[in-house]
Amino acid sequence: MLCTLTLSVHVSSPKPISKLESNCTLDPQVFFHSDRTQATVDLSPGHMFDKDFELFVFYQDTHQPSAIVEAGVTTALPGSLMRDPVVMMSLYPEFPEEVMSSLASRGEFIFLIDRSGSMGSMMHHEKGAQIRIESAKDTLLLLLKSLPMGCYFNIYGFGSRFESFFPLSVEYNQDTMDQALKKVKEMQADMGGTEILQPLKHIYNLRYHPDHPRQLFVFTDGQVGNTKEVLDLVKSHAHSHRCFSFGIGEGASAALITGMAREGSGHAQFITDTDRMQPKVMQSLRFALQPAVVNISVDWTLPDGVTVDTLSPPINVLFQGQRTLIYAQLKGESSGGSEGTVTVKYSLKDQPVTNQLHFCLRPTEETGLSIHRLAARTLIRSLEQEERSGAADVEGIRSRMVELSVQAGVSSVHTAFIAVNKDSRQTVKGPLKQRRVPTRGSQWQILQGSGFNSMSSFSFLAQGMLYGAIPVAQTAQSRAFGSFMSSPVAQSAQSLAFGSFNSSAASQSAQSLAFGSFNSSAAAQPAESMTFGSFNAPLFGWLPVQAAPEPQKDPLLQLVSLQKASGCWDLDATLADVFGKTEDELTNQKPAQVDGSVWATLLALIWLYGCKIEQQVEWQFVAMKAASWIGSQKVGDLSQCVCVGNVLLGCQVTKETLGI
Incomplete structure (x- = not known):
């Protein structure tokens, strides 16, 4: 069977486009207007299906703030998010070079590394995967070599207990770096469970250097039972540090990782599937070396008759090199004016900075409601966080989430997508079936492999194209399609039809066992899994096998x-x-x-x-x-x-x- 791919992309932008590039061969790009706000580009014939297609859009005046207003749906309920216009503002600040370089040798860097037993698991299940603790050790090597002379640093390991390399943070020099690297080589995943509260309390109780702002890097692959207490602790010390958090693997708690970064005015990263840890960590180090932005405010000036309802949470952090988006719902009608103004103010190294943007209130041409859905997603995530934090009106928050999810077509922790027949508009019922689709080439080999989690998006798209899909509040009917996971990469109900692959310590669901499963975690597998063909080596004894070859050393490292x-x-x-x-x-x-x-x-x-x-x-x-x-x-x-x-x-x- 011969497979070909024809792809034409039309790009429309509120600001001029500099160029379009791709990791695949493209035909020459065509710009439609002299202002270069619209362009089209085609994938060249002969695509080999040996890699994903990626398109990179480069803009002119990248660091200038921009805003775009999108019209709502006239058939939606009056006053609802989908009925009113929504404005999306984009901030991508650039700090003066003299400010960026003045703090180059200052800072206290504390690295808190999860050394619980699960860190002995593989980063992913593809060939050549590295053990998590080994990847963390390679990352620490890069971090220690990248620190500026004259700063301070320390490294902590935690599990059921915790320990530090030095009693207090030490000045970074050749001697202390060598001592730390020697200890890094000896690190193992040998400290039991995941208890992060006590090491955090210990770190926060230590005296910090006023001239060396504290930057805390937290690495973990698990979850804790006292997330709210941990986040409250980080928030109470937000004045004395910034927190950069990293979730390793699918089992890392999204609430913990994103919450620590949010309350600590830092940045959160998730390392999943075949992601490499080092690039993401070094990006966060680049943010940590920047001066802190404080006293951030956003003010709107609109014509009489128009009001604004900000949908995004308050901005508490800005980094050069990271885009910040603000969504707002515009209510009412203008009595004459056609322009609005938004003003963003903040302080950078005790210097006031003001960015002011004028934007047209007239909505753009049809955009497929993408901005409305992004705004709804932002608001839903804020409501989910409010629910987790123990808000008083939990039922009201849940009701609001379900309402937004159904109206905008964006999933939440209380809704799920189910298959619906496009013609009859009836829910598709019946037992789950597995169908093998014959394919050629490496592009779709994942259908025949073992990494089912990474294909969940494909299986959802396949079901969606066959039946269409709508979000509904999760009921017994939707649960018939499989369980709903609220992890950072939640599986859709349809993906369970293909089985699942779980490397976390949590036990697998009944649906995944129905197709056989393999659990690589340290936790014991449930007895039921044996009846479906899972292999538990300790029950049968180990067979002698040839030792794996010594992995080649990375020349860069x-x-x-x-x-x-x-x-x-x-x-x-x-x-x-x-x-x-x-x-x-x-x-x-x-x-x-x-x-x-x-x-x-x-x-x-x-x-x-x-x-x-x-x-x-x-x-x-x-x-x-x-x-x-x-x-x-x-x-x-x-x-x-x-x-x-x-x-x-x-x-x-x-x-x-x-x-x-």
Whole structure:
């Protein structure tokens, strides 16, 4: 069977488009208007189905705030979200360079690492997956090498108990970095359960450095039974730190991870499926190195007769490099004016900043209600958080959530999608059936593999195209299609028709057992699972097998591990090995005007930019330290050195690219 894909994308934007790019081959893009707000692009013929199609849109004036107003549905209930216009405002701030660089060597960085037993599980179930604690150790290596000289740091491990590398945070230098890296290598997932409250209390009770703002990084793959108490604790110390949280795997608590970042004015990240931990953590480090934005306010100025109902939660954090969206519902009708104004104010390093945006109240052309649905999703998530926090009117909040979900077609913890026959508008009933669809190529091999969770979105789309789908309040009827999971990546009811794959410690549902299951967690499997073909090795004894080959070391991590705290490298055999050279080859090519460390550091920079540019987000701070160190050595003209280094390593990198 021959499969072909034809794809044409039309992009409409309120601000000028700079260019469109893709990881796949595209035909030349076409712009429809001189203001470059609309463009179309086609996928070139011959797509090989060997990777997902990704389209990247680049805008002009990226850091300027923008707003777009979307018309509602005239048939919706008066006063409802779907009836009134909705405005979406986008903030993407850019801070002055002098402010960004002034705090480069300041800060106290505390890394709190989950060392419970579940951290001994695999990151995912694909071939070559890394153990979670090992990935965390590699991440700590990158973090420790990326910290600026003169800051303070400490590392904690927690489980049923907790321990720290140092009694108090220590100044970052070569000696303390070496001590920490030695302890990182010894870390294991050997500390029992997941108890995070006590280590947090201990950290918050320690004296903090006023001149070194505290940045707390929390890594966990589990859940806790006292989430509200933990979040209240983080909130009560929000004045003294920022909290950056990371949920590892599908079992991490979304309420805990997002809540800690929200209450701690930080940023939350989830590492799921085949995501790599390092890029996401280094992005958060980039945020942590930025100065804190405080006293954020948003004010609306609208014509007489028009009022605004803000749907987004109050903004308590802004980062350069992160977009912030504000949704608001516009009520009433203007008595004459056609323009509104929104003003955002905040303080950055004690300096007041004001951003003011004028926008047209006239709604844009038909956009498919996408902005309304995004606004509804934002409001639903806020209501879910309000419910979890123990609000008084729980029933009223639930009723409001269900109403919004059904009207907007956006799921919530109290609703689910079910299959509906498009012609009869009747719910599809009957037993679940599994159907094998013959396919070719690697694109759809997931249907025949073991990672069912990662295909839930595909199975939902398949059911949706066959029957259509509507959200309803979860009832016994909807539960007939399977259980509803409120995890960050919730499975749809339809996805259970294909079975499920669960690597968390929680027991699997009856629906997943009906098709056989494999649970890789440390928790014991329920006895029922044995009747469906699950394999529990301890019952049968271990069979002798050939030992797995030693995993190859990542050259990037090898290079990073050799860097000194100051940012330089030594010219030796271990560095030459990373480049696939001998120490003599590196030494013999060294220009006479530079010493060994400068030459080694220059080669490391050339190799990073020439051979690992696709992983730049991971080594960007390592490279910045290296370039800064070279600049401090007051070496003469380095242009010839860069040319020699390029020839030696087979690269084509310019001196300007290296930042030296």
